[in-house]
């Protein structure tokens with residue numbers, strides 16, 4: 524099945540003119556519709572025959588929203604997107620004064636095996652194509668009257684490890700930032716990784732201007748191995764080294780994500796190790812308490828101890844803040860909404 528949202532304007536024009544005899548200006552219109560999440564039925568100036576033909580060979584909009592949960596506290600929304608083959612992935616829309624940030628998924632499932640994360644429990648099902656990642660943005664934009672600008676910021680922080688699906692993620696970045704497309708500034712996009720070092724360096728070498736986040740969660744290699752198996756391949760020194768390399772090459776903001784797990788990574792000695800690992804590098808630490816996932820048995824650090832940990836860091840001169848938690852009433856950690864959906868519908 525050909526996913527039309529996978530193509531940039533040039534590729535789409537080439538595909539439609541050579542296979543269907545579509546005129547280039549019509550291809551451009553189709554491209555614009557795709558960016559506004561309009562499906563074949565809405566492409567009203569195409570002949571019915573062409574639409575039927577395209578429908579049998581191609582997917583236009585690569586995902587549709589099948590479930591929405593809205594927070595009564597702050598309007599944060601969780602979406603479940605269904606892909607053409609029936610797989611589902613999730614996304615979260617957070618509303619701020621300066622704009623709306625959408626957290627998108629890059630894979631169905633994940634193979635990184637982080638012990639605290641719901642997305643990886645069933646392993647990796649498959650990679651998302653560039654168009655499938657893009658379609659999460661276009662589908663959410665389509666909920667608003669402002670079909671191209673509703674989502675102003677994007678974070679690749681949903682299910683999956685974006686740097687384990689490198690080619691498609693890079694293509695997605697090209698599509699979403701394209702002047703012909705949604706024209707989102709790369710500066711408004713953040714990518715979060717568990718630390719696939721060569722790919723982090725590659726992003727730097729490509730001259731990216733996105734914000735890069737490293738999910739660290741423990742500064743000690745042996746301890747980190749027990750919660751994040753990726754540490755067997757790349758040490759914390761290498762991961763932080765790649766973050767520094769990214770910062771030096773791009774001057775973009777780099778962030779360390781630190782999820783506090785009760786009794787696992789939240790003591791004073793953990794703060795000391797973290798401070799020493801990060802010394803000499805311009806980085807901000809985002810601290811968040813673990814969102815408990817029932818299958819893992821791990822608990823989030825209690826409020827009082829989160830504050831203590833932040834105080835330790837501040838005393839050690841580490842720039843750190845607690846990440847504002849939003850949509851707590853609809854909260855389900857990364858991957859949980861999908862798991863619940865699969866349990867009910869699978």
Ligand code: SAH
Nearest residue numbers: 640680683684715716717738780813814856
């Ligand atoms: N694979 C990428 C991006 C997806 S996970 C990465 O590892 O960064 C997005 C963030 O949520 C990561 O920092 C991840 O460690 C964190 N996370 C996963 N499960 C969580 C949970 N149950 N509670 C809090 N944070 C969690």
